[in-house]
Amino acid sequence: DIVMTQSPDSLAVSLGERATINCKSSQSVLYSSNNENYLAWYQQRPGQPPNLLIYWASTRESGVPDRFSGSGSGTDFTLTISSLQAEDVAVYYCQQYYNTPYTFGQGTKLEIK
Amino acid sequence: QVQLQESGPGLVKPSETLSLTCTVSGGSISGYYWNWIRQPPGKGLEWIGYIFYSGSTSYNPSLKSRVTISLDTPKNQFSLKLSTVTAADTAVYYCARSRTLYGGTDYWGQGTLVTVSS
Numbered sequence: 001d002i003v004m005t006q007s008p009d010s011l012a013v014s015l016g017e018r019a020t021i022n023c024k025s026s027q028s029v030l031y032s033s034n035n036e037n038y039l040a041w042y043q044q045r046p047g048q049p050p051n052l053l054i055y056w057a058s059t060r061e062s063g064v065p066d067r068f069s070g071s072g073s074g075t076d077f078t079l080t081i082s083s084l085q086a087e088d089v090a091v092y093y094c095q096q097y098y099n100t101p102y103t104f105g106q107g108t109k110l111e112i113k
Numbered sequence: 114q115v116q117l118q119e120s121g122p123g124l125v126k127p128s129e130t131l132s133l134t135c136t137v138s139g140g141s142i143s144g145y146y147w148n149w150i151r152q153p154p155g156k157g158l159e160w161i162g163y164i165f166y167s168g169s170t171s172y173n174p175s176l177k178s179r180v181t182i183s184l185d186t187p188k189n190q191f192s193l194k195l196s197t198v199t200a201a202d203t204a205v206y207y208c209a210r211s212r213t214l215y216g217g218t219d220y221w222g223q224g225t226l227v228t229v230s231s
Contacts, residue, residue, distance in 0.1 A: 026227045040218070042218075050207075050219035095218075097160075100160075100171045101160055101173040103160065104158040105157075107158075
């Protein structure tokens, strides 16, 4: 199984400031035939199902605010929220879909400072 | 707008079989992967498995001996059976759709809490 490790486990950021969450995979999730990283980011607000934010490591899902961005390749990835809003309080998960079993990071809890 | 809705018993006795159904509305089963994912209370997400619209399946090896996912295309439904449950199987169970071309799991049900207890 590919192990996904996120850091930090929790994060407190002031409104309007930048939040950065890291995700590391135990093996590369870059598929050489199409040069795509099989990595997604999700936001899960309390009591809600996860919501897809980013796929292919850096492509924003339709309707997701542009303050959310994804970067990285191979085994190291980052989710950045450029200017934190109150509604961004949530747990964030990375997931690899390079091969099965699909695996998630342990989650990063984002709070307001 | 695609919607997914889980249904099934909220309480299952130990050693029995957990059975859930996901009904898909507002879209077709065709062309997608249909997943079951669970989340124990206060914990992270675990992928259980998927069924492709063609009927092929893939299961998490950690659960493979106990899991069956099936598809009822005319009813736009897919189902999960998890046998010989224990308290460790207590979780919110989500059904969700994954895309073939673009990747990512883009539509999720609201989730249903299944408690394993006598």
